[in-house]
Amino acid sequence: MSNLLVEKSDGVATITLNRPDAMNALSRALRAELAEAVKAINADSEVRVVILTGAGARAFTAGLDLKELGSDASALGAANATTADMNPVKAIESCVKPVIGAINGVAITGGFELALACDVLIASENARFADTHARVGIMPGWGLSQKLSRLIGLYRAKELSLSGNFLDAQTAERWGLVNRVVAADELLPAARRLASDMAQIEPGMMGRMKKLIDEGFALSFSDAMALEAEVSTKNNRAVKPEDVEARRGAVLARGRTQ
Structure with missing residues (x-):
């Protein structure tokens, strides 16, 4: 099974993180495939907008693959990687086309950082966000410590990062973290409608x-x-x-x- 699925239709490319049994964890292989997919999309004149989502109902992505981190001493370096093939945030930020994050489930730690790399966030009612860096004992290296406070305010950002608690979709919308919350079965249709509107721009x-x-x-x-x-x-x-x-x-x- 491919770690990543890419579908193209009517000027919109949908990238799906496809490791549902592992909560779409960002393994080394998946991160490399994501960078290659974005590179190809940047060069594809038929694609105008990108949707990024996760497979299954449980997770957008749970962040770095903890099993991989636990078995490979060098894997922890991914938290501070600066190249797009190892740092998925860099991969998404390198996309010259708008990226709509369709957050279908939990976005945890590195997954939270990946969500923040998108240009627009639409969340399923099942979406939840958590920053567990402090609980795991790893400092964020993909931008969360600086982006989050600028998006939702200093005190709210500290509440999330210093507790590791989950933020539900409705509160995320109220705090301005996501653009809107929709029913789970409406998530991709809503993202596609917005993508279609954006695709009309030169x-x-x-x-x-x-x-x-x-x-x-x-x-x-x-x-x-x-x-x-x-x-x-x-x-x-x-x-x-x-x-x-x-x-x-x-x-x-x-x-x-x-």
Whole structure:
């Protein structure tokens, strides 16, 4: 059985972490396959949006494969890996196309970090999040300690990371960690509808917008505003009025049908 499944349809690639019997744990082999899949998707002009999910109802992913860590002294280095083939967060962050995380079950520790690498999160009512780094005795190395507090606030992030407690889907939505919560059988349909909306955007524009948001988020507010001004000026000088007019008509037509 393949550790990873990739399906493509109507401009959307769905990547499924496929180790349900092991709670989709991020083994060395799975991490390497994920990096290769993202590399292929980046080069595929037919793919405009990506959905990332897990097989089965139990887990999105439980993080690094603890059995592998327990039997291989070198495996622990994956927690600080900087290459996409060993660090799945780097693999997802290297995707130039939007990645929608369809969180079908638990996202634990490294799995939580992988969820945070996505651009948008839609959670099943069965989804739960937990940071057990401190309980296991391993410091996070894929970004969780810094990303989480910026997303949900310092006190809430400390509550999760210093307790190892689970956060249910409804609370995750209330805290702003996920965009929305849907019934389990509606998770992939909801993700596909959003992906279809995103796929209508011109790919070059999509990539530039995603890059601007991500790079600005990592800066102070004043530096981010300066970045936006710089990028906006360069981009908008190349825009032709007739192109704007043509797209304006499509935007107005879409607004009348929603």
